Amino acid sequence: MNLVNDIDMLNIVGLVFMIAMISCFIFLFLDKIGFRGYIVMYSPIRLFSDLFNCDFCLSFWINLFVSMLVVIATQDYLMFLIPLFSTPISRKFL
Numbered sequence: 202m203n204l205v206n207d208i209d210m211l212n213i214v215g216l217v218f219m220i221a222m223i224s225c226f227i228f229l230f231l232d233k234i235g236f237r238g239y240i241v242m243y244s245p246i247r248l249f250s251d252l253f254n255c256d257f258c259l260s261f262w263i264n265l266f267v268s269m270l271v272v273i274a275t276q277d278y279l280m281f282l283i284p285l286f287s288t289p290i291s292r293k294f295l
Contacts, residue, residue, distance in 0.1 A: 216280075220271065221287040224263040225294045231259075256295065261288045 231237045237253050244250040252258050264284035272280045 213283075216271070217283055217287045218290065220264060220267050220283055221290040221294060223267050224260060224287065224291045227263050227267070228256075228260060228291070228295060257288070257292060260291050260295070264288050264291060 237259070240253040241250050244253070252262065261284055264287045265281075268280050268283045268287075271283070272278060
């Protein structure tokens with residue numbers, strides 16, 4: 202095996218875990234300040250209320266938002282695949 206490919210894979214795995222931890226922090230922060238409960242109770246759009254009530258859905262959308270910031274910073278569009286791997290990890294953290 203090529204050492205360069207191994208280092209790239211370790212960087213991607215590290216990035217997946219880092220995005221999962223950042224999204225867990227955002228998720229817990231939204232829950233702590235009461236924004237999540239406010240949206241669930243007072244949102245006029247039922248879709249937003251249902252999405253904020255579903256932990257897995259909200260975790261996926263937060264992971265997608267954080268990975269979009271990573272794509273903007275790195276200009277690597279394969280980083281859009283990270284939420285598929287970081288969402289289950291962030292759910293285990295929570």
